[in-house]
Amino acid sequence: MSDTFESQIQLLREAARCAEQYLRTVDDRAVFPRPEAIHALGQFAEPLPERPTEPHDVLAMLHRVGSPGTVAQIGGRYFGFVDGGALPIGVAARVLADTWDQNTAHYVMSPVGAQLEEVCEGWLVELLGLPEGTAAGFVTGTTLANLSGLAAGRNELLRRRGWDVAESGLYGAPPIPVVVGADAHAAVRKSLSLLGMGDAHTIVVPVDDQGRMRIDRFPRLEEPSLVVAQAGNVNSGAFDPVGEITERTHAAKGWVHVDGAFGLWAAAVPALAPLVRGIDRADSWAVDAHKTLNVPYDCGIVFCREREALEAAFRASASYFQWSDQRDPMRYTPSMSKRARAVELWAVLKTLGRDGVIRLVEQLCAHARYFADRLAGEGFSVLNDVVLNQVLVACRDDDETRRTLADLQTSGECWCGGSTWKGRSVIRISVCSWATTRDDIDRSVRAFVAAREAARSNGGVRR
Numbered sequence: 001m002s003d004t005f006e007s008q009i010q011l012l013r014e015a016a017r018c019a020e021q022y023l024r025t026v027d028d029r030a031v032f033p034r035p036e037a038i039h040a041l042g043q044f045a046e047p048l049p050e051r052p053t054e055p056h057d058v059l060a061m062l063h064r065v066g067s068p069g070t071v072a073q074i075g076g077r078y079f080g081f082v083d084g085g086a087l088p089i090g091v092a093a094r095v096l097a098d099t100w101d102q103n104t105a106h107y108v109m110s111p112v113g114a115q116l117e118e119v120c121e122g123w124l125v126e127l128l129g130l131p132e133g134t135a136a137g138f139v140t141g142t143t144l145a146n147l148s149g150l151a152a153g154r155n156e157l158l159r160r161r162g163w164d165v166a167e168s169g170l171y172g173a174p175p176i177p178v179v180v181g182a183d184a185h186a187a188v189r190k191s192l193s194l195l196g197m198g199d200a201h202t203i204v205v206p207v208d209d210q211g212r213m214r215i216d217r218f219p220r221l222e223e224p225s226l227v228v229a230q231a232g233n234v235n236s237g238a239f240d241p242v243g244e245i246t247e248r249t250h251a252a253k254g255w256v257h258v259d260g261a262f263g264l265w266a267a268a269v270p271a272l273a274p275l276v277r278g279i280d281r282a283d284s285w286a287v288d289a290h291k292t293l294n295v296p297y298d299c300g301i302v303f304c305r306e307r308e309a310l311e312a313a314f315r316a317s318a319s320y321f322q323w324s325d326q327r328d329p330m331r332y333t334p335s336m337s338k339r340a341r342a343v344e345l346w347a348v349l350k351t352l353g354r355d356g357v358i359r360l361v362e363q364l365c366a367h368a369r370y371f372a373d374r375l376a377g378e379g380f381s382v383l384n385d386v387v388l389n390q391v392l393v394a395c396r397d398d399d400e401t402r403r404t405l406a407d408l409q410t411s412g413e414c415w416c417g418g419s420t421w422k423g424r425s426v427i428r429i430s431v432c433s434w435a436t437t438r439d440d441i442d443r444s445v446r447a448f449v450a451a452r453e454a455a456r457s458n459g460g461v462r463r
């Protein structure tokens with residue numbers, strides 16, 4: 001038996017011990033690191049080491065200094081951004097996959113990576129009710145998934161007009177009208193700018209009180225346009241009327257891309273069908289597995305009804321490439337080298353099954369409603385219709401809301417982000433982790449009440 005990897009085996013055991021300690025304590029410690037823990041992070045800021053350090057000591061330092069400096073995103077009382085927890089099987093599968101260290105650009109680099117991508121593609125297309133044969137590309141997150149879907153759509157619309165972007169770029173290309181909702185996610189704007197389709201050429205459709213595109217204000221499209229709809233407003237969780245948007249866009253031979261970072265998972269849940277009606281008629285979709293599905297970071301997926309359009313956007317060639325008649329994962333993404341992120345996605349889907357996915361999403365929704373009801377009962381204002389996992393909360397006035405949030409964020413009891421909604425400051429709650437329980441929410445509600453108390457009595461600084 002070779003002992004080449006003996007030291008790695010020892011290190012993995014130590015890492016597992018550190019992980020165990022972390023998991024046993026993470027739910028009891030402050031959700032956001034205490035000032036001492038953040039101060040201690042300064043220990044990392046040393047000059048570049050000239051000499052080697054024992055790996056054992058490196059790992060020990062990482063755990064001693066690094067672990068207390070983490071935000072407890074995997075715990076039950078983190079409600080910031082839309083981050084999602086990490087299901088245990090996802091983390092475990094990832095450890096194994098990281099040990100494999102597969103580059104999955106080509107099939108010949110990793111038959112297992114390619115096979116699991118193909119299986120996930122098929123399962124997800126079925127689970128989300130997308131058209132049979134839809135292609136999937138596995139990327140770092142929805143930002144890249146949006147970029148990928150929009151690149152495919154833009155190039156395909158231009159190809160139909162006789163223009164080859166790979167050949168001619170955008171110089172002199174016929175302009176493609178772009179349509180987004182006023183509440184489109186920042187990632188959409190970023191993608192459009194990267195794709196050479198700036199804000200000035202984008203038609204912005206006004207939204208309603210929940211942030212949904214107003215179909216009565218949707219432009220009359222005269223030519224094939226690139227339209228971005230949203231399944232899950234990053235503040236309110238609301239869904240654009242994707243079916244109607246698609247109907248109008250297709251009538252003018254356009255392309256609809258759906259940004260469904262956390263909301264597209266609703267398409268797996270029969271009880272949420274009204275939110276996603278007609279979504280299967282779109283042309284491309286972006287979703288994160290690391291949000292609602294609780295797969296570890298980073299795992300996003302682009303889906304494209306026309307496989308050829310997605311492949312065309314990422315075409316590349318070199319004499320050393322080795323294509324096969326199997327799936328070559330780099331055909332479907334902007335990256336070439338990439339880790340085998342379908343491994344933990346597969347493991348989570350296999351573990352949950354369709355029923356488990358449905359239960360996970362329903363649990364997040366039920367907890368969000370419970371959170372909203374409890375806070376309303378305590379005199380907070382809930383400003384959105386809680387249709388998914390997002391809750392927008394306000395106090396008496398903006399000042400009190402901001403000071404309550406500031407106190408909450410340092411309380412260690414729970415963590416929420418802030419935002420503005422229809423001109424008002426809000427506390428933004430995203431219930432996004434499998435680990436959240438009703439007890440976690442009850443405890444968090446008490447923290448909200450205490451934070452508001454502190455805001456009222458002494459300017460929001462807990463003494």
Ligand SMILES: *Cc1c(COP(=O)(O)O)cnc(C)c1O
Nearest residue numbers: 141142143185187234259261288
């Ligand atoms: C999170 C999010 C994104 C960006 O996704 P990343 O995974 O952070 O790249 C885009 N759109 C919406 C609606 C989101 O919630």
